[in-house]
Amino acid sequence: MNRMATTVESVAERAGVSISTVSRALRSVPGVSAATRKRVQEAADALGYSASPAASRLATGRTMTVGIVVPVLAKWFFGKVMGEATQTLREAGFDVLLFELATRGQRERFFSGSHLHGRTDGVIIMALQPSAEELESLSAQGQAVALLGAEAQGIGSVSVDNIGAGRAAARHLLNLGHDRIAFIGIREEEGSNLGGVPPLQRLLGYREALAEAGVPGDGMLEQFDENSVAGGAAAMSRLLVAERIPTAIFVASDEMAFGVLKVLRKAGLDVPRDVSVLGFDNHELCDVVGLTTMDHEVAEQGQDVARILLDILQGGPPASLARQVRLVVRETTAPPHALRSPSTHPGPPDSAGHAGNL
Amino acid sequence: MNRMATTVESVAERAGVSISTVSRALRSVPGVSAATRKRVQEAADALGYSASPAASRLATGRTMTVGIVVPVLAKWFFGKVMGEATQTLREAGFDVLLFELATRGQRERFFSGSHLHGRTDGVIIMALQPSAEELESLSAQGQAVALLGAEAQGIGSVSVDNIGAGRAAARHLLNLGHDRIAFIGIREEEGSNLGGVPPLQRLLGYREALAEAGVPGDGMLEQFDENSVAGGAAAMSRLLVAERIPTAIFVASDEMAFGVLKVLRKAGLDVPRDVSVLGFDNHELCDVVGLTTMDHEVAEQGQDVARILLDILQGGPPASLARQVRLVVRETTAPPHALRSPSTHPGPPDSAGHAGNL
DNA sequence: TCCACGAACGCAAGCGCTTGCAATCGAGAA
């Protein structure tokens, strides 16, 4: 294939038409007879021709590319969401440009410069709450915007009811009979940039549920750390030195919950006999460790946000929708030890009843 | 910012020079005096100008973009490697275009069409072995190529000594005293497209070590399935109905190993007392479940492959390098039960000696 | 003081495609 010279001109020549006709025919623009359209298509196929993106972008001003910005790629949640979004975008004929904003510095540089201008038609922003100025900067660069895990006035977005989810999670633990329930949340690190809003909302829901149940709050029972296994482990370690260890813990992310389980195991505490643990995300590995968690339709969110952006790019209004959150009960939650009736008690700790998680 | 009208021309006007001088000044091309260069730079800053990528691509033929193609985004390994590669590429001023080739159909479409032509200067291909024709197609599209987890004549690549790693893994189990060691490998699914080569090499290394140790091979002990928790679980289930259950299992991927651990737990078998399990990747969650595994410097591989591609793009020769693989001993490998001396025996299964993984 | 030469800079021709507008053609209306 002599792709070096495969341009509209060669196709036009081979099909015996002008280059404008080729351009129109190949893009299904009206004003070309079916016969010539077919002839052009054949010529293009024969030559293995495909229009130069740079040239058509320059001429049209459209890039047929969308950017996806994520805080970090190496996390299951973002990989999953990105994968789904990417597939949806590609089906619609868009390329996907990747931006990983791992540090605050990168975030600032990204929004201050015009890194998107002329590169993308729109951008999906995941898990970070853009400020008004940042949104302004994006629209000044002519970008359509869709948010995931955040919301803003007049901007398309997909999210979940984190307050409701937090309340539901806490209620599950309350209903089991717990009254000393800790919360481990995501702390916005100095070097990181995770949007602090959803984690905060989960905390609020947790507090609401406790208040409604008449359980007194306890600041010591609220711990925050970075969203990782290590962060969860660190937060749990802090909880272990409390005056009284909680009997249940709601952790705002599964990865942190994995760290929590690890520390509990090392401390010789049995889950769920001594402590119940409830996570958030329904990470693919929850099933392996038997972690009870809050599922929030992660894959669907990825498709949603892509479709919302595509709609906007086609001139539609910026839609906003919320996905469902539901409890997935596995093996890390149970009534507190003191409450169990002999019949529910699993018997000797080493028997099959021993959940053995982690 | 009136970005709508911010073009070379406006900068030229403001700086009182011609557009060619602006172009040269902003790109540090020689032939511009320091004084005017400064003046142009200031004018550009004041206007918030940045050159239209489409226009400069059309004029130069370079896109300053590289493509990354991965089989699937939602896996820790690929997320990690991509994150590192992306950062390295961005530092060098390149944009990153994402291609997820989840199915065989997508792979075929990708390589048959000229999806890269004019979009990227080069491409990083992860974990799939391109055929000669596929490589030909890429170079016909003018792409520089770097491979990760695969090798090809004259193509830049980064990989690991999978045969050696497989041998090392098997030897660790042999050295512990095992003589009935199973292998669970990655099967190339119909719908998938993972390069079959590295997994195959791990199998070969395993076989070599067994042969060297005089342990007879047993086809029944070699099982293959898709590279996922579910796949590992399925493969393990097949092993459970063997005439004699193996006392140790080398699993070619950590995610599969997690599935293996899950099935073993459900079957009431203790790890490592009844069965030892050895994984591959050093997945970030290995630490949580205590999985002994083979680490192969995943993050470094990502940086390596990006740098290799950057070198090629700068006219350098296509480098190939291999990363180290090393055993990371955790809690899922131990001598077979029958061999243990009373003193090493952890005592009653429910004591603290019970590793309790999964 | 005059000339030659190199450094700075501007001109203008593209890069390959899109698209408003004019030109052409065929067919139905008069």
Add this chain to the structure above:
DNA sequence: TTCTCGATTGCAAGCGCTTGCGTTCGTGGA
């Protein structure tokens, strides 16, 4: 048969930037 109008098609002017080449100007050497 001639005229009019819509459907096709071609022309050519960009889109915004890069770059080979010619021009201008200042400076050191003769």
